[in-house]
Amino acid sequence: MNWTEWANDAVATLAMSSGQGDEAWVGLFAPGGTYQDPVTAQTSDVAAVFAVTRSSFPDWEMTVTSASGDSTGGVMEWIGRGHLPHGPAVVLHGCSVIDLSSEAKVVRWRDYFSMGEFARQASMP
Numbered sequence: 414m415n416w417t418e419w420a421n422d423a424v425a426t427l428a429m430s431s432g433q434g435d436e437a438w439v440g441l442f443a444p445g446g447t448y449q450d451p452v453t454a455q456t457s458d459v460a461a462v463f464a465v466t467r468s469s470f471p472d473w474e475m476t477v478t479s480a481s482g483d484s485t486g487g488v489m490e491w492i493g494r495g496h497l498p499h500g501p502a503v504v505l506h507g508c509s510v511i512d513l514s515s516e517a518k519v520v521r522w523r524d525y526f527s528m529g530e531f532a533r534q535a536s537m538p
Contacts (some may be wrong), residue, residue: 414483414484414517416480416481416482416483416487417477417480419482419514419517420477420480420482420487420489420509420511421477421480422438423441423511423519424434424475424476424489424491425437425478426438426440426441427463427466427473427474427475428429428473428474429466429467429470429471429473429474429477429495430472430474435459435460435463435464438459438460438462438463439459439460440461441519442457442459442518442519442522443516443517443518443519443520445457445512445520446457446459446518446519446520446521446522447521448462448519448521448522448523449521449522449523449524449526450523450524450525450526451524451525451526451528452528453465454516466488468498469495469497469498470495470496470497470503471495471496471498472494472495472496473492473493473494473495474493474505475491475492475494476491476492476494477490477491478490478491478492479488482511484513484515484517485494485512485513486510486511486512486513486520487510488508488509488510488511489508489509489511490506490508491506491507491508492504492505492507493505493507493526494508497535501534501535501536502534502537503512503528503531503534505525505527505531506507506526506527506530507524507525507527508524508525508526509521509522509523509524510522510523510525516527
């Protein structure tokens with residue numbers, strides 16, 4: 414398995430500008446697989462994560478800047494960009510730690526990014 418390719422394909426499922434629904438994102442996860450980030454408590458309702466992302470950032474997109482892993486999971490650094498509904502552009506630098514099942518489905522996905530940086534950018538006029 415090529416981890417960098419997997420990571421790029423995975424973040425592409427969150428490109429809100431593509432107009433796709435949540436099927437590709439949800440399809441990355443094993444049954445019972447969970448997602449978590451600084452504002453989202455660990456949840457297996459990954460369709461809701463997609464819906465919140467879409468409503469918070471209708472034009473959200475991510476670029477993988479670095480990735481390392483194998484068939485059991487890995488890490489990726491990314492830059493996410495989007496505009497909040499009330500207008501400010503937000504650029505977040507973060508990383509994801511992902512554990513995969515033997516079928517290359519997400520068992521656990523944890524995102525890490527600075528909420529302070531988010532708050533600073535979100536409050537800009």
